Amino acid sequence: MNRRHAAAAAALLALILPLPIAASAVAAPVPVTAASVSASAPAAGTAAATGPQATARIELPRPTGRFAVGQETLHLVDRTRTDPWARSGPRELMVTMRYPAVRGTGGPVRYLTVEEARLLLAARELDEVIPAETLAGTAAHAREGARALPGRHPLVVLSPGFTVHRATLTSLAEELASRGYVVASVDHAYETVGTAFPGGRVLECLACTRVTEGGAAGYRDVSDGRARDVSFLLDRLTGRHPAWRKSHLIDRGRIAMAGHSIGGAGTAAAMAADPRIRAGVDMDGTLFTPVPEKGLGGRPFMLLTAADGAPGGDASWDRDWPRLDGWKRWISFKDADHFTFTDVPSIGDQLGLPDLESPLSGARSVQLTRAFVGAFMDRHLKGVPQPLLRGPSAEAPEAVFHRP
Numbered sequence: 001m002n003r004r005h006a007a008a009a010a011a012l013l014a015l016i017l018p019l020p021i022a023a024s025a026v027a028a029p030v031p032v033t034a035a036s037v038s039a040s041a042p043a044a045g046t047a048a049a050t051g052p053q054a055t056a057r058i059e060l061p062r063p064t065g066r067f068a069v070g071q072e073t074l075h076l077v078d079r080t081r082t083d084p085w086a087r088s089g090p091r092e093l094m095v096t097m098r099y100p101a102v103r104g105t106g107g108p109v110r111y112l113t114v115e116e117a118r119l120l121l122a123a124r125e126l127d128e129v130i131p132a133e134t135l136a137g138t139a140a141h142a143r144e145g146a147r148a149l150p151g152r153h154p155l156v157v158l159s160p161g162f163t164v165h166r167a168t169l170t171s172l173a174e175e176l177a178s179r180g181y182v183v184a185s186v187d188h189a190y191e192t193v194g195t196a197f198p199g200g201r202v203l204e205c206l207a208c209t210r211v212t213e214g215g216a217a218g219y220r221d222v223s224d225g226r227a228r229d230v231s232f233l234l235d236r237l238t239g240r241h242p243a244w245r246k247s248h249l250i251d252r253g254r255i256a257m258a259g260h261s262i263g264g265a266g267t268a269a270a271m272a273a274d275p276r277i278r279a280g281v282d283m284d285g286t287l288f289t290p291v292p293e294k295g296l297g298g299r300p301f302m303l304l305t306a307a308d309g310a311p312g313g314d315a316s317w318d319r320d321w322p323r324l325d326g327w328k329r330w331i332s333f334k335d336a337d338h339f340t341f342t343d344v345p346s347i348g349d350q351l352g353l354p355d356l357e358s359p360l361s362g363a364r365s366v367q368l369t370r371a372f373v374g375a376f377m378d379r380h381l382k383g384v385p386q387p388l389l390r391g392p393s394a395e396a397p398e399a400v401f402h403r404p
Contacts, residue, residue, distance in 0.1 A: 059139040065178025070101030070146030085190035085206040098177035106146025111138035119194030154254035154381040161261030226266030279380040283341035287316035295325030330402040335360040
């Protein structure tokens with residue numbers, strides 16, 4: 001979502017870079033099953049893929065927490081809002097719920113449908129380099145429908161970057177769930193290259209052209225819209241008639257949000273609009289929706305940025321940093337780039353497609369992201385002191401603390 005995207009050199013990064021930028025009745029939720037959202041057959045170009053990518057088996061880093069992780073998927077429909085991109089029909093969300101679970105229960109999960117993977121690859125002309133089945137078959141560690149452990153847990157909402165599928169935040173989501181959180185990862189309809197919805201539908205990026213034409217104002221429409229999406233999501237997860245059958249796991253008084261790129265902008269916007277969100281993390285996202293001049297009511301906020309994310313590098317961060325009126329940190333990672341905070345570096349390394357402009361390895365990218373986001377959540381939702389967040393340390397020499 002900012003100037004760094006054009007510099008990304010790795011082929012896998014090119015796969016999911018955002019497209020170029022020009023500067024009340026609610027339906028019942030529909031649980032998604034393999035039958036309701038089927039994987040499409042691979043494109044013809046996929047079969048021609050050759051080289052190491054054609055036979056690679058991708059596996060995400062195993063979560064480090066003490067709990068097994070369960071997973072379920074929800075389809076939510078907000079009939080009080082017309083979709084802003086389709087301009088017809090209600091607003092829809094796809095949400096992957098992850099939670100602490102009983103070991104040995106549940107079944108395997110999928111990373112993407114084959115059609116979702118094909119669209120991601122075809123959008124960047126990589127469908128003859130990486131088979132859609134290879135990307136779709138990325139191995140994660142949650143278990144579909146696993147039996148939940150008893151108890152009440154803080155809720156963390158995760159929002160991905162523009163055009164980017166919610167699956168790209170899987171490593172972080174699984175880590176948080178393994179550490180005792182319920183995690184809701186959200187896809188916002190028509191804002192990804194392709195997301196599978198019930199009824200055999202795959203919704204593509206209707207927002208892309210309109211946002212590109214609108215420049216910064218268009219991106220503000222996205223972040224403002226995501227704030228509304230998240231408030232609706234919280235209503236459906238924590239209201240009197242919750243959409244999720246395991247909603248009893250959620251501690252309604254301990255809710256936070258984190259987002260990558262435009263998802264980070266949406267995090268700040270959602271906090272400004274909804275006091276239920278107690279804390280937020282922006283992972284390298286330009287703040288297209290300004291933080292209110294009056295602040296966020298003293299709630300904590302953390303900026304995690306790439307190597308060039310120091311003060312003076314993004315005007316929106318410089319503008320809004322003084323407005324953050326609670327506990328706050330601004331931390332950049334040496335040798336990191338915009339997608340460091342996602343699964344992309346890990347997947348790219350395993351495909352033999354590292355980002356040559358980001359020396360930070362995929363494994364270390366995942367470790368750092370998990371460590372700092374996890375520490376933030378533990379401090380502000382569980383009240384556990386976190387030395388990692390106090391300043392530079394030997395444990396994380398890549399982390400640079402900025403104090404404008």
